Amino acid sequence: MSLLEIRNLDVRHGLLQAVRDLSLSVEKGETIALVGANGAGKTTLLRTIAGAHMPAGGSVVFNGIDITTIPAYRRVGLGVALVPEGRRLFGQMSVEENLVLARSAGRRGDWTVERVLEAFPNLKPRRHAKAGNLSGGEQQATAIGRALMTNPEVLILDEVSLGLSPLAVDRVYASLQSLIGGGTTIILVEQDLRRAMRVADRIVCMLEGRIVLEGKRGEISREQVSEAYFGLGTDKGRVHA
Numbered sequence: 001m002s003l004l005e006i007r008n009l010d011v012r013h014g015l016l017q018a019v020r021d022l023s024l025s026v027e028k029g030e031t032i033a034l035v036g037a038n039g040a041g042k043t044t045l046l047r048t049i050a051g052a053h054m055p056a057g058g059s060v061v062f063n064g065i066d067i068t069t070i071p072a073y074r075r076v077g078l079g080v081a082l083v084p085e086g087r088r089l090f091g092q093m094s095v096e097e098n099l100v101l102a103r104s105a106g107r108r109g110d111w112t113v114e115r116v117l118e119a120f121p122n123l124k125p126r127r128h129a130k131a132g133n134l135s136g137g138e139q140q141a142t143a144i145g146r147a148l149m150t151n152p153e154v155l156i157l158d159e160v161s162l163g164l165s166p167l168a169v170d171r172v173y174a175s176l177q178s179l180i181g182g183g184t185t186i187i188l189v190e191q192d193l194r195r196a197m198r199v200a201d202r203i204v205c206m207l208e209g210r211i212v213l214e215g216k217r218g219e220i221s222r223e224q225v226s227e228a229y230f231g232l233g234t235d236k237g238r239v240h241a
């Protein structure tokens with residue numbers, strides 16, 4: 001049984017259908033990079049998995065439990081954590097307070113403030129700083145740390161690199177790498193194709209609400225992903241590389 005089974009998912013924003021009849025299985029310990037042009041439906045898919053948006057059709061099954069209609073806060077308790085685009089930290093609260101607050105929402109587990117600070121060493125001197133005064137990279141690290149404090153079984157990261165300097169992106173990925181190596185299941189949206197293809201076990205490319213290409217790292221080329229990204233050569237439907 002896969003950790004996450006998305007079946008025939010339809011998601012709408014009013015009249016606009018952002019996700020169309022989408023099915024995807026995610027195995028335990030896998031890292032999936034979701035790529036695709038602006039408006040392809042990536043954020044909508046992640047938010048629907050996390051329960052921030054309800055689908056019009058289809059189902060989301062996590063650990064064998066149908067969570068399709070379960071509210072977001074209860075999904076956190078089941079082990080689903082989303083790091084949203086824009087990070088959404090409590091700006092007037094310190095890094096530590098943001099982290100501690102998340103713990104009560106999540107599952108029991110090994111993540112502590114100390115462990116997050118070990119995973120993201122650049123946060124150590126900023127522990128008592130207000131989140132609103134942090135750099136973009138420090139905010140992203142705090143947002144990921146906050147998600148980790150819920151002891152997730154699947155960590156969902158939207159636009160990991162958005163608005164960060166190359167150095168800050170390197171730092172965030174260096175920390176993520178230890179999680180990826182440690183068996184945490186990760187679904188991430190990454191605009192930088194080269195980085196996505198370096199970090200993920202599997203690349204999933206979306207176009208206009210559908211998956212048009214998916215393949216394991218090493219079995220899929222950048223050219224294939226680029227073509228799918230722009231909708232070239234995908235008239236045959238979903239392609240498994």
Ligand SMILES: Nc1ncnc2c1ncn2[C@@H]1O[C@H](COP(=O)(O)OP(=O)(O)OP(=O)(O)O)[C@@H](O)[C@H]1O
Binds near residue numbers: 013016018037038040
């Ligand atoms: N709250 C909303 N209300 C109305 N339409 C929305 C809303 N959120 C997204 N959409 C529309 O749904 C479609 C999919 O958007 P979504 O943000 O999921 O795509 P994306 O692949 O994450 O794009 P981006 O890379 O630009 O974030 C787009 O056409 C977008 O305009």
